[in-house]
Amino acid sequence: MSIKESDNFKNSGDYIQSLDRGLQVIQAFSQQDRSLTVSGVAKKTGLSRPTARRILLTLEHLGFAESENNAYSLTARTLSLGYAYLSSNNTWSLAHPFMREFVAKTEESCSISILDGTDVLYVARVSTKRIMSINLDVGSRLPAYATSMGHVLLAYLEEDELEKYMDAINFEQYTSKTITDKEQLRQVLAEVRERGWGGVDQQFEEGLRSIAVPLRNETGKVIAAINCSAHAGRTSKEMLREEFLPILKESAEKINQAIAATNTANLL
Amino acid sequence: MSIKESDNFKNSGDYIQSLDRGLQVIQAFSQQDRSLTVSGVAKKTGLSRPTARRILLTLEHLGFAESENNAYSLTARTLSLGYAYLSSNNTWSLAHPFMREFVAKTEESCSISILDGTDVLYVARVSTKRIMSINLDVGSRLPAYATSMGHVLLAYLEEDELEKYMDAINFEQYTSKTITDKEQLRQVLAEVRERGWGGVDQQFEEGLRSIAVPLRNETGKVIAAINCSAHAGRTSKEMLREEFLPILKESAEKINQAIAATNTANLL
Structure with a gap:
């Protein structure tokens, strides 16, 4: 609007x-x-x-x-207010078993988010960590330009929507690696679109890196992003790219099929 | 009020x-x-x-x-609305590691709830099930009289608060075992107070049984209940009582100590 x-x-x-x-x-x-x-x-x-x-x-x-x-x-x-949304939307609950499967295979955390204004908004999360950071629970928000899910969600926006985002953006330098330049961000988004996945190395928080791929509805439209986030000290960029990315793509494909099956069933 | x-x-x-x-x-x-x-x-x-x-x-x-x-x-x-509460309250996030430990030991789900009006309101949940029922996620509500956590929360109410609850109660027969009588409920609550834990066998839903114990703050006041819920087909009443109850009490004790440590730290 x-x-x-x-x-x-x-x-x-x-x-x-x-x-x-x-x-x-x-x-x-x-x-x-x-x-x-x-x-x-x-x-x-x-x-x-x-x-x-x-x-x-x-x-x-x-x-x-x-x-x-x-x-x-x-x-x-x-909590009843947020729950009204969760209980009235079963898309993210149907993703849960596949997220859990991903976490069991990789021993890393997995989240799904959507774009809400200029933020990514977490709508589902499965974590392996024994101590769950409440800061990354369902309902939390992070700036889209500094996260792998944000890059994926921005990369698949319609051109006019992306321009609106670019107009509204307010860069903040979270770490020495944060993108704080529109031109640089456009280049990154073009690359994400090209290769089909996003990756961020400590751009939002030191020691945190993540990869993300799109989730699509039955028409192929990107409706969310799913990521794998890991501690930089434990998980190398190569591990994320070579070991975890193929598993994440597989999980995304299963979730896409589940979404399509449900939405198609609802049409009958 | x-x-x-x-x-x-x-x-x-x-x-x-x-x-x-x-x-x-x-x-x-x-x-x-x-x-x-x-x-x-x-x-x-x-x-x-x-x-x-x-x-x-x-x-x-x-x-x-x-x-x-x-x-x-x-x-x-x-979700941002419910998240405003979650992120502003770290009592339930500090309970998470202990809940996870419980779930790892028992392979059953564990939840924490508080009394809100005549309902128990879920404020934390850790589940082992691969397919998480969204109906029992954080923010969900169940009638207190039909659940083990409700029994615990009601059992430790001040007398006048319990009378208010009794005046407001509206029984519904969920299964053949649901308590639908105030006198019977009073007897159950007296027993819960006596033995220090609550147990419900398929009173809210066929095939679901659970046990619950109180969580207390540093003054000893009951502020929440923690439960273990299990499928009746897989987990017998004896298993819940003899194997899982001692582990649940241990988890509750650890959480009580963590709450006390945090609250006391906040006072300094």
């Missing part, structure tokens, strides 16, 4: 501003901001203090937030 | 009705209702059609919903 269309909707009688703001407040909480005061929420969201206060009181009343010494935090009931 | 307090808040200037309604609409979607028309949402939530329509249009505008042929469905962006 262009900025103009967006403004038009906001000026229409259909836009419910307080719902928009309430959802912004929920998303203001994070690992860094596990509890926030009214002022803290106001500052993070750009809302006025009285508005932030009313929203927090309403969320508390509804059981989505709780307060202690004037600091608010979210309650587990908030 | 009593019904009276609730009404008072709703009549105060602080209550934002449209936020309440918007969150209701998000939760109207489920596995059974993956896509809903304006009328469908109105019917499920009790809202008027014009109100339901405005909320759906606003959610679509914000990227939380999408529509096709007048039917709306949630988008993956909705």
Whole structure:
């Protein structure tokens, strides 16, 4: 949606501003901001203090937030909101057995994400690590330009969609290897399209490398990306490319077939 | 919160009705209702059609919903809402390694839940099954009276809280074994309190049995329950009680210590 269309909707009688703001407040909480005061929420969201206060009181009343010494935090009931999506979408649950098979074969983690705005958004994850980093659980977001799944998702965008992304991009230098230049990113995406897979070596976080391939629906349209992420200290680039990439492609193919079978079945 | 307090808040200037309604609409979607028309949402939530329509249009505008042929469905962006809680709460992520250890030892699934209203709400889950039932993922809800974790959570409620629960309860006969009587439930809860663990044999679903023990914070207060759930055809009641219960108690003890260590560390 262009900025103009967006403004038009906001000026229409259909836009419910307080719902928009309430959802912004929920998303203001994070690992860094596990509890926030009214002022803290106001500052993070750009809302006025009285508005932030009313929203927090309403969320508390509804059981989505709780307060202690004037600091608010979210309650587990908030999970019900994300769960409404998960339970209403079985595409990613049907991918799970194939992801588990991949993890069993490679002993590396496997995730699926989609493009949401300028981020990749994790919709499924199977990890072998005993201590799962909560930062990479379902629902987490990473900047598309710095991740292998992001490269895959961007590489298969329609041209006008890619231009929109390029206009909206806001580069940040996460490591010395992060791509922070549009021209360089375009070259990488062309290569990803050419060879059919994406690979990132410590561009988002030191010590983390990953490869990714596209997932497609029954019409061949790329609808998500699946990756294998590994510790750089343990898994070399060659291992990822030569050993794990063929297995990842195989898993993707099985998931594509499962998606096609389900979607076709739904058409009957 | 009593019904009276609730009404008072709703009549105060602080209550934002449209936020309440918007969150209701998000939760109207489920596995059974993956896509809903304006009328469908109105019917499920009790809202008027014009109100339901405005909320759906606003959610679509914000990227939380999408529509096709007048039917709306949630988008993956909705996961961001639940993730805001998960990433802002690390209690359940610190339980993960111990849950994984339990699953490795027993080859059965392990979950943690809290009491939310009259439901148990899943906040963490580690499964050994290759095909993970999405119905029992983080964020799912089950009626407390029909589950082993529910029995544990109810057994350790303060008396007045238990009476509130009893007043609000709405029994449904899920299987021939489901408890559907308050007096019988009270007896079960007394037994759970007495022996320190809960067990349910196919009371919620045929073929599913589980055991559960409490998780406590550093003050000894029960804050959650952890369970082991198993297929009745594969795992006998004796196996659960004699083999898995001691391992589950051990895992719970380790998690309790980790919670205490973290909470105490936070106090410094």
